[in-house]
Amino acid sequence: MHAVLSKIAKGITVCYAEVFPNQDNEYFHLAYMGKLFLIADSYCLNPDCKCQEAVLNFVQVYPRVGKNADSFMVMFKLNGRGFKIREQGKFHRSKIKAIMMHFNAENNIQNLLYERFKEMREKANEILS
Template sequence: MHAVLTNIAKGITVCYSEAFPDQNEDYFHLFYIGKLFIVADSYCMNPDCKCQEVVLNFVQTYPREDRKADSFMIRFKLNGSGYRIHDRGKFTRREIKAIVMHFTADDMLLELLNVRYKEMKEKAKEILSEVRT
């Protein structure tokens, strides 16, 4: 957890799977036009911050080919009002928009991301209270 503390102090987002490594569903999986993406969700763990955002890292995998994975990263607003691209990788803005729209089409996903955001904030409070005692 020392790395998590460092990230909290620096304001760096922390991947959900780092804070909750024993979860069955550490990452999301997305199939889009015959492509497989693994999506990692990272959150600001500063308990005082009210950013209401998640950083989503989309990694396109090539399970049967000897190719390096392609990826892009966005900062997505948890109220569903939009996103900002942090890294496009080899993807065009149009491709990213289509992939993100497909990924967020189900309202249940937005609810789950909000639940995970709250869990991460609670985890940060727990970690900080342990350090103080």
């Protein structure tokens, strides 16, 4: 948990899988147009911060032979106001928007991310107490 405390102090988001390892739902998975993505969700755990966002890092699981995995990162607003692209990687904005629409529609993701956000904040309060 020392690494988590360090990230909280530095204002760095913390991955759900880092706080709750070895769970069946550590990461999200998404199949989209023949590509498989692994999605890590991270959250701000600063108790003084009022943000309600999840940072979602999408990594294509099976890259082409001899190539690095393609990835992109978005800031997903948990209040229902959409998302903002933080890192685009090799993906076009329109492709990211299409992937996000598919991800949200398939998984009704907003409620689940909000629940994980609350779990993370509760755990942060335990750690900091």
